[in-house]
Amino acid sequence: MDTSNQDILLMKGNEAIAHAAIRCGCDGYFGYPITPQSEILETLAAEKPWETTGMVVLQAESEVASINMLYGGGGSGKRVMTSSSSPGIALMQEGITYLAGAEIPALIVNVQRGGPGLGTIQPSQGDYFQATRGGGNGDYQVIVLAPSSVQEMADFVDLAFGLAFRYRNPAMILSDGVIGQMMEKVVLPPFKPRRTEEQIRQECPWAAIGRTADRKPNILTSLELRPEAMERHNIELQAKYRQIEQTEVRLEEVQTADAEYLIVAFGSAARIALKAIDMLRAEGIRAGLLRPITLWPFPTERIAQLAGQVRGILSFEINAGQMVQDIRLAVEGRTPVAHYGKMGGIVPTPDELVQALKQKLAK
Amino acid sequence: MTEEIIISGFGGQGVLSMGKIIAYSALMKGLEVSWMPAYGPEQRGGTANVTVIVSTERISSPILSTFDTAIILNQPSLDKFEPLIKPGGTLIYDGYGISHPPTRKDISIYEIAAMDAAAEMGNPKGFNMVVLGGLLKLRQFISVEHVLKALRKTLPERHHHLIPANEEALRRGMEIIRERQND
Numbered sequence: 336m337d338t339s340n341q342d343i344l345l346m347k348g349n350e351a352i353a354h355a356a357i358r359c360g361c362d363g364y365f366g367y368p369i370t371p372q373s374e375i376l377e378t379l380a381a382e383k384p385w386e387t388t389g390m391v392v393l394q395a396e397s398e399v400a401s402i403n404m405l406y407g408g409g410g411s412g413k414r415v416m417t418s419s420s421s422p423g424i425a426l427m428q429e430g431i432t433y434l435a436g437a438e439i440p441a442l443i444v445n446v447q448r449g450g451p452g453l454g455t456i457q458p459s460q461g462d463y464f465q466a467t468r469g470g471g472n473g474d475y476q477v478i479v480l481a482p483s484s485v486q487e488m489a490d491f492v493d494l495a496f497g498l499a500f501r502y503r504n505p506a507m508i509l510s511d512g513v514i515g516q517m518m519e520k521v522v523l524p525p526f527k528p529r530r531t532e533e534q535i536r537q538e539c540p541w542a543a544i545g546r547t548a549d550r551k552p553n554i555l556t557s558l559e560l561r562p563e564a565m566e567r568h569n570i571e572l573q574a575k576y577r578q579i580e581q582t583e584v585r586l587e588e589v590q591t592a593d594a595e596y597l598i599v600a601f602g603s604a605a606r607i608a609l610k611a612i613d614m615l616r617a618e619g620i621r622a623g624l625l626r627p628i629t630l631w632p633f634p635t636e637r638i639a640q641l642a643g644q645v646r647g648i649l650s651f652e653i654n655a656g657q658m659v660q661d662i663r664l665a666v667e668g669r670t671p672v673a674h675y676g677k678m679g680g681i682v683p684t685p686d687e688l689v690q691a692l693k694q695k696l697a698k
Numbered sequence: 699m700t701e702e703i704i705i706s707g708f709g710g711q712g713v714l715s716m717g718k719i720i721a722y723s724a725l726m727k728g729l730e731v732s733w734m735p736a737y738g739p740e741q742r743g744g745t746a747n748v749t750v751i752v753s754t755e756r757i758s759s760p761i762l763s764t765f766d767t768a769i770i771l772n773q774p775s776l777d778k779f780e781p782l783i784k785p786g787g788t789l790i791y792d793g794y795g796i797s798h799p800p801t802r803k804d805i806s807i808y809e810i811a812a813m814d815a816a817a818e819m820g821n822p823k824g825f826n827m828v829v830l831g832g833l834l835k836l837r838q839f840i841s842v843e844h845v846l847k848a849l850r851k852t853l854p855e856r857h858h859h860l861i862p863a864n865e866e867a868l869r870r871g872m873e874i875i876r877e878r879q880n881d
């Protein structure tokens with residue numbers, strides 16, 4: 336990246352998300368404080384974007400209220416977002432499936448902490464299933480982006496809004512306490528003005544922003560009592576999901592060209608894996624990293640290709656083993672697949688990952 | 699060049715701030731940097747720690763198992779991190795409140811009476827800057843000038859009158875840090 340003309344700043348991942356939201360034309364933030372993501376709301380409150388861009392920042396009475404405010408804001412074509420951490424995101428699941436069902440774009444940020452239940456405030460990746468399988472009811476998908484640096488926390492806000500509006504679908508940034516709390520260098524995205532009402536009318540002909548004389552009222556709902564119509568709606572949703580799977584898979588590969596062992600890891604775990612790979616290579620074990628950037632759609636095809644090349648795949652996640660299921664589905668038994676991770680807010684170190692790979696695969 | 703540092707002490711001693719100042723100073727020098735705090739209840743009365751990595755290369759893991767340099771400000775931190783210093787690494791500690799001093803023979807151990815020095819200077823809040831001065835003397839990946847530039851850049855204008863006292867604390871730390879002879 337050419338950063339010669341841009342200010343390089345040092346900030347937390349949570350702060351970067353807040354600054355990026357203001358800069359990418361976000362119309363409204365609705366949220367409720369919870370560790371380890373409260374700096375998002377705090378930074379927005381300190382920056383007072385309502386005085387500059389006109390962006391609304393509201394501390395709602397609860398997470399349930401926040402997600403339903405997204406339904407209203409997104410339904411009127413606005414770029415709206417919320418953020419929370421794991422138990423708060425659990426509360427929002429009903430609203431997320433309503434957004435998916437009514438095809439309303441919105442951005443949800445989850446800075447994960449350990450669970451289940453209220454759990455711990457320490458980092459975790461235990462919400463992989465919740466994010467990629469849908470914690471709400473029905474056949475739906477949320478587009479899930481997993482940042483592994485403070486820079487990506489900033490960059491993925493605009494990306495997620497873009498995807499959410501292109502596909503009229505909720506998008507999620509699935510981060511965790513490590514990336515949210517750590518400070519790194521970041522170059523914030525350039526300022527982009529909020530869209531005018533006229534631009535929203537043109538870009539979002541489906542939005543409920545007042546009927547014009549030449550069309551019927553737009554109705555945004557997830558309710559349809561006629562089974563045939565509901566089936567049609569579901570078939571259309573599934574066609575949309577297949578299209579997203581075809582076109583929106585994002586991933587990063589590091590040292591996979593000659594790899595005999597593949598580590599698959601996302602978010603903060605991918606950072607830990609990078610150091611472990613250097614340590615393994617210093618011992619003569621050729622390891623490489625595949626980092627899914629989109630967790631849904633999942634990079635199934637590329638993992639299937641690499642399965643034919645490597646002697647084993649280790650899914651490294653800060654949980655009990657969730658993404659490993661998607662890897663096994665991709666690999667279809669062609670190479671051994673193992674999982675390594677820790678739970679309860681304990682973050683594994685690079686040393687521990689090195690030992691795990693040796694014990695589980697490179698015996 | 700990569701320097702992997704752990705700073706650990708009681709909450710309220712300025713552990714996280716010291717880490718931030720190192721991080722900003724490294725930024726002023728154009729280095730790569732990561733600052734990863736142990737966040738949460740540890741900060742209230744318990745032990746606070748932060749991992750700071752400064753490098754000429756892109757930084758991989760912000761979470762580490764071993765460290766080049768440990769800055770230790772209380773006994774629980776010494777007990778936890780002394781074993782995690784790489785052989786040949788550096789341990790800096792303030793003996794104030796340390797009942798069981800470090801024992802390793804394969805690392806360089808330095809003592810800095812920063813708590814006393816800061817009190818003598820009438821600047822008890824400058825304690826962490828005295829310690830930082832000690833670090834700058836030993837590990838020269840950033841200079842006093844980078845630190846002062848970072849303070850000018852990050853402190854609001856109304857606090858700039860505090861910068862000379864901070865510089866004095868830094869220079870005092872550079873003077874008083876002493877290698878501990880293990881015998």
